[in-house]
Amino acid sequence: MTTDKSIKDVAKVAGVSISTVSRVLNDSQGVREELKQKVLDAVQNLNYHSNTIARALKGMPMKTLGLLIPSIENPFFPSMVRGVQDEAHRNGYTVFLCNTDGSGIVEETQFKLLLDKKVDGVILVASKYTTKYLKESVNFPVVMIDRYVDSPNLSYVTVDHAIGVKLALDHLYSLGHRNIAFLGSKLVSSGAKERFQSYKRYLYDSKIEFDESLLVFGDYTYESGIKMTEELLRRKVKFDAIFCGNDLIAFGVIELLKRNGINIPKDVSIVGYDDISFSSYHTPKLTTVHQPTYEVGQMSTKIMLDMISGVDRRIKHIKIEPSLVVRETTRRIGSGNR
Amino acid sequence: MTTDKSIKDVAKVAGVSISTVSRVLNDSQGVREELKQKVLDAVQNLNYHSNTIARALKGMPMKTLGLLIPSIENPFFPSMVRGVQDEAHRNGYTVFLCNTDGSGIVEETQFKLLLDKKVDGVILVASKYTTKYLKESVNFPVVMIDRYVDSPNLSYVTVDHAIGVKLALDHLYSLGHRNIAFLGSKLVSSGAKERFQSYKRYLYDSKIEFDESLLVFGDYTYESGIKMTEELLRRKVKFDAIFCGNDLIAFGVIELLKRNGINIPKDVSIVGYDDISFSSYHTPKLTTVHQPTYEVGQMSTKIMLDMISGVDRRIKHIKIEPSLVVRETTRRIGSGNR
DNA sequence: GACCTCTTTGCAAACGTTTTCAAAATTATA
DNA sequence: TATAATTTTGAAAACGTTTGCAAAGAGGTC
CATH class of the missing domain: 3.40.50.2300 (Response regulator)
Known part of the structure; x- marks a missing residue:
């Protein structure tokens, strides 16, 4: 592979014009089988690779x-x-x-x-x-x-996310949880917004009273998970489960709850969102909504x-x-x- | 931005030849200040972006x-x-x-x-x-x-890695550990090989007896960490610390040790390698060698x-x-x- | 003012393709 | 067998640049 071969070299070796070479390399339409084979052989022998740049200049896709x-x-x-x-x-x-x-x-x-x-x-x-x-x-x-x-x-x-949140809350509900805190965001992205909306909707549909004090908003980070949990604890509101806007938050939540002697899942159930790889390596392994x-x-x-x-x-x-x-x-x- | 402008358009607007335009866009050498300014203005007005493809065809870098x-x-x-x-x-x-x-x-x-x-x-x-x-x-x-x-x-x-391993083992040594297992690989990569070599070297330098049964080899994965630990436990060899080839292995190790009622770090000290982001979200937070x-x-x-x-x-x-x-x-x- | 030098400019040829168009070759039709 | 219709082929023009080369201008020097 000292120097790059061009379509010209192929043409010369195959004994045809460059247009013919180009044709067999692209459409492959309207060229005699015999010549086609010759060209293909030449391409093989010379180890020719078509030049994407030159093709692109003629409006072909760069792929x-x-x-x-x-x-x-x-x-x-x-x-x-x-x-x-x-x-x-x-x-x-x-x-x-x-x-x-x-x-x-x-x-x-x-x-x-x-x-x-x-x-x-x-x-x-x-x-x-x-x-x-x-x-x-x-x-x-x-x-x-x-x-x-x-x-x-x-x-x-x-x-x-409407489905994702419903999956999580149905699970929590079926486990007997009624005081479910929401730790996340409603601003970060369309997804975050949807998750919060779905949470409210679920409460409404399940006839669970909506409690403002069970809501904490922050970033989608571990550090924010810690801070939001501190805030939640400070409020001294009763909660038996926490729905987290993403897994990173959940890890923060778990860390801080642990530090406060709160056992998971004995005292509080946690569900995350995303299912990043680490969720199954964490201890305890995180229950979470898997985003495909x-x-x-x-x-x-x-x-x-x-x-x-x-x-x-x-x-x-x-x-x-x-x-x-x-x-x-x-x-x-x-x-x-x- | 309906259709792309070319150097030609710029030339026309500026009232110069395309070579001149090209020159101010590249070398900027040997072109009168007056024309240069005209060209620059035209470029600005037309919102001209040079075509990387065409430039590349002439041997210019694609960046x-x-x-x-x-x-x-x-x-x-x-x-x-x-x-x-x-x-x-x-x-x-x-x-x-x-x-x-x-x-x-x-x-x-x-x-x-x-x-x-x-x-x-x-x-x-x-x-x-x-x-x-x-x-x-x-x-x-x-x-x-x-x-x-x-x-x-x-x-x-x-x-x-010679330094990395020394850092880890010095730490373990200073904590009093002498029976340090090695869970990793010596095949995966040059780095893996180096880590194993450095481990042996450290033992030799510290006059710690090298014990084959403290060695388990596998992949650089969580699952492999679990398997290797099972193997180690099966051998019933005495160990008070484990050096892991990477963090993922360390997570597996910790999980399996926990399952067997072994407390970390009370019973066994673990040090990982890599310092991937999860290492600080894990519980307990992983002591590890940070790779920059x-x-x-x-x-x-x-x-x-x-x-x-x-x-x-x-x-x-x-x-x-x-x-x-x-x-x-x-x-x-x-x-x-x- | 004529000549020389140096700087600035533009023309045109590349770069490696695709593609239009017309010419050549082949096949079908009468 | 001559002609029309069809298929296969190649020459050459583009695509948007850079750059070697020569022409044109400008500035000095005698």
Whole structure:
């Protein structure tokens, strides 16, 4: 592999014109079997690889996707990223990964950079700022993932949090819990908002009185989980279970409860949300709502690829169903030791 | 942003030739201040972005890097990836992330795909197979990361495991531990090998008798941690501390020890390796050797960028120093309750 | 003012493809 | 067998840049 071969070299070796070579490499239409074989042989012998750059200049796809997420260091995202990458690679696509840290400015900068590099489409976990900007560049393939904005002409694939929350609360309810605290956020993202709404809805439907003092809001972090629990304890309100907005919060909750001599799940049941890998390594193992993040990534990429190839250009709004994973942090109320 | 502007449009608006435009956009050498300003104004007005593809076709850099890792789902890698991305973006570079699952075949395929897409260089966490292949494509900028192969003409940046292991064992030793089991691997990677060698070396230097039955080998996973601990227990050998090849193993160890009524750190001290984010969320919080993975990623990218720009083409072999993070899984031997 | 030098500019040829169009070869039709 | 219809082929023009080369301008020097 000293120096790159071009289509010209192949043409010379095969004894045909470059147009013919190009044709067998692409359409493969209207070229005699004999010549076709010659070309294919030449390609083989020379170990020719077509130059993606030159093809792109003629408007051919670069077979490249952009993926914008807040941060790969957030344990929620790796499996989602893996989902898009696996699906992309299966189709010969490569993916640019960019971290935005949730900043709209960074997001826009990165987006433009990707556009400059002629990606065929971009999949992104939207921040609030995104919305406005994307509405203008809507002639370009974009699919939202995990979170969505209320733009009807943008595809998205996310998780059905109404179902997720119901799964968690049904579980808690069936265990006899009625005083269920909510520790999370209602601002962070569309998903966070939905989870809070679903919590209220569930209480209403189950005829459980809605108690403001069982609500604590904060970030989706371990540290915030600790702080929110401190706040909850300070209020001296009675609670026998806690629904956490995500797993990281749940870990914080468990840590602080433990420090205060409160046993889990004997005294309080905890359910998390996300099912990040660490949830099953934690002690006690966390009962949580599993978000099918890998599938979300995979599905969004399928949709993207269909948009690009023109197979299916329709706007799609997909919600994938989460599931409940019961582990060790939930237990029937008042079931004592053991 | 309906249709892309080209250098031609800029030339027309500025009333100069396209060569002049190109010149002010690149060298900026030998063009009158007056015209230069005109061109710059035209660029501004038209919101012109230079076409990276066309530039690349003329041999200009794509400002794109490839990053090959086993899997982004392995919690060891996200911060390393973040390190290279941050440094890359700071210099206007974008990075393709690819997962190889440690397979040499996949690795080679991905590598070639990246080459086809004309990346300016690739940073990779090598598998064994890589070595052979890379030795041939050595005219292309490559830097190894985390692990290395013994090819003298390939740069790498990794962590100094001799120091890391010494840090961990010194700590255990100072706490009075003398029967220190080793649960890890000696095959997985250069790092794993080094850790095992350093363990043996430490024992020798400290005049602690080397006991084969204190050694268990397996994978770098939680499940393997469980299995290895079962094996250790089965042997009925006396141990008061365990050094784990990575944090995931340590979590498995802790889980299984707990199941067997063994208290940590009261009965046994555990030290992990890596310091992945979960280590501080775990209960008990894990004492572990912190690998500066972010810095490793960042440093490797700096080296790569220097290679590409030609500022510094020398082969570099860099080892970054790890540090010990003492948390809750280690305690002075026999110090009883509380 | 003529000549020389140095700077600034533009033309045109690449880079490796795809694709239009017309020419050539083949096959079908009368 | 001649002609029309069809298929297969190649020449050449694009795609948006960079850059070598020569022409044009500007500024000195004698």
